[in-house]
Ligand SMILES: NC(=O)c1ccc[n+]([C@@H]2O[C@H](COP(=O)([O-])OP(=O)(O)OC[C@H]3O[C@@H](n4cnc5c(N)ncnc54)[C@H](O)[C@@H]3O)[C@@H](O)[C@H]2O)c1
């Protein structure tokens with residue numbers, strides 16, 4: 170014997186009912202079946218609406234009733250031939266007439282008791298069971314009021330399990346055909362109609378199944394099963410093939426609306442598996458809820474699923490007068506119970522100084538008044554503080570049988586929340602260790618659900634990138650991410666999702682990821698005054714987990730925002746040197762903000778593009794080596810210029826080529842003036858612990874005096890021809906002495922200087938080619954033979970590659 174329960178979503182129209190009949194016919198061939206039905210789709214709401222309207226004296230109640238009436242008649246006309254239809258309609262008419270009279274009574278009396286509400290609501294199931302029982306070839310109508318015995322609480326009655334079991338057994342044990350039982354409705358011993366509250370039809374199905382020792386109870390609904398989290402909030406939530414009764418109850422308690430926790434109890438007691446299946450997709454296997462979940466699943470995942478209640482209020486009763494005083498908690502709970510206030514969550518630390526309770530916000534004011542009255546004298550005498558209420562909170566439950574005895578689960582949970590800057594306001598975990606419940610700000614709810622979901626391998630890990638700048642480096646970065654994204658997904662189980670791209674004029678935003686093949690087409694104009702602040706505001710509003718801000722601009726305005734981003738626990742990767750080489754106050758602010766935050770700040774490409782210079786220096790420093798000096802060439806552009814001069818090019822033409830090759834700064838004068846090189850040395854000097862400003866770097870400019878005013882980059886390149894002969898001559902003269910010229914620098918004893926130098930032709934600097942950089946670290950450990958990092962230190966590809974590597978470093982920290 171199996172029990173099939175169909176919810177309203179599966180019973181929305183004649184077509185839907187035909188589908189349901191086909192599902193039933195399929196099961197019938199395998200053995201006996203009892204069907205339990207809810208009211209047709211939206212019908213309970215219609216009944217409630219009509220009753221409330223009637224009670225308010227609103228004539229519209231008739232229209233709502235007529236809509237309800239017509240829905241049933243139309244479905245009958247669609248399902249049955251004329252003869253059967255008139256039969257069915259006449260049976261339904263009696264009930265519809267009674268319902269109409271009742272509503273009219275409510276309208277006249279302007280009075281709607283819970284008892285009449287229950288009676289009115291009962292018509293939903295009564296009429297749907299009439300239709301469906303008649304439509305099934307061997308179906309017959311069974312009224313739940315004759316099966317389920319309850320107390321007399323009309324809207325959320327308590328079931329008398331013993332009496333109910335007997336009634337169900339005597340009515341259905343030896344049934345022939347398919348009984349179609351009205352779910353949700355029941356009756357008190359005196360015959361008054363009662364209902365079983367939210368999810369009541371599931372409860373009916375579970376009671377029927379348990380009483381008849383069914384082999385399984387199948388709850389047919391409109392989703393594929395129990396999800397690992399609410400799929401509306403967690404895009405990657407997936408259907409759980411198996412869960413235990415206990416897990417199902419824990420998840421349902423904390424908001425997973427798929428099955429009411431009540432309805433699991435009878436099935437669990439009788440060890441009957443409960444299946445959740447989709448009547449819209451009957452081929453999907455659904456979720457099986459049973460006592461022993463599959464061993465294989467148990468071994469793999471400590472956490473089975475998450476659920477959340479998005480609105481709770483936290484009451485905090487605190488005060489020194491609570492310590493060591495027995496009876497405070499008892500009074501607290503008793504007085505809330507007395508007034509019917511349900512407690513969702515409790516937490517008390519061992520100091521006994523405070524007890525926190527989460528309750529439904531609708532009951533918050535009432536609870537506050539009650540508790541203030543109860544503890545009036547303690548509050549007056551300052552033994553207990555005035556009651557604190559915190560609103561706009563959400564409760565998240567992390568659930569899994571296998572969390573128990575599995576060290577590290579809570580560590581991982583709090584770590585991922587911490588790295589995402591999510592503040593945990595209160596926590597509760599019972600000794601069964603299968604539910605950790607936490608209270609957080611409600612605006613962090615989706616972010617928390619998503620990062621926890623990923624962190625426990627329930628879905629692929631993601632980082633969300635917001636990029637500033639769409640120039641040379643940014644374009645190359647987007648191309649690299651696009652080209653390598655699939656590999657990262659497959660090999661590293663990591664998805665790099667670019668959710669934002671903005672320059673000063675245009676913006677594209679998409680939480681699910683901008684199409685990187687066509688990102689230019691997704692750019693939309695921004696308001697004229699929408700600066701970087703606006704972009705950061707939009708990014709923060711989205712509040713996505715694992716967010717990384719990537720700066721590929723050359724803008725000081727953008728760099729000034731790093732401290733604020735870091736303080737908001739948003740990690741930053743930057744190719745822009747104007748942060749670390751900005752005013753020392755900004756540099757300090759960035760370093761301090763990173764220290765204080767859970768976010769990371771990486772800027773490897775600020776020095777030598779993709780070459781590992783910052784990382785190398787940090788490794789030397791952190792492992793206790795003493796740096797004696799740093800020398801070398803740290804401008805790709807200047808390196809390229811002198812390397813090409815040696816092979817005979819002209820100065821201005823080489824600068825033009827450097828710009829075309831993507832080596833120069835947006836304005837090549839930043840390279841020729843030595844400014845870009847100086848910034849890099851400034852950064853290295855600061856990394857070494859020296860207090861330096863930009864002006865402290867002694868720097869020789871190669872920009873001719875007459876090219877220093879306001880002019881376009883193009884005009885500059887034309888005027889630059891004036892120095893071509895000078896440099897050709899310098900190279901020639903040096904060569905006569907087996908020397909050449911190069912632009913290089915050194916840091917020694919806290920002093921940094923850069924400029925044109927004569928170097929022997931056989932020196933390593935003279936041997937550089939293209940945009941190669943070279944850094945020579947002379948340290949205590951690397952004294953006889955210094956440590957050298959050498960390679961291309963400018964260019965779109967290597968720089969973007971360095972930025973990408975920094976993004977991945979942060980990703981591996983975050984996920
Ligand atoms: N070219 C290299 O080899 C190299 C190497 C290392 C670091 N970098 C650095 O990379 C950065 C980018 O260089 P690029 O060659 O791609 O420059 P670019 O001029 O091609 O691009 C800069 C982009 O930033 C945008 N931008 C400027 N101000 C902005 C603001 N306030 N808000 C949003 N967007 C803004 C511009 O619209 C443009 O899209 C620079 O800081 C540069 O120093 C370059």
Ligand SMILES: N[C@@H](CCO)C(=O)O
Nearest residue numbers: 804805806833834963
């Ligand atoms: N313009 C810079 C880019 C690398 O930071 C250079 O030429 O070195």
Ligand code: NA
Nearest residue numbers: 773776778780
């Ligand atoms: Na670098």
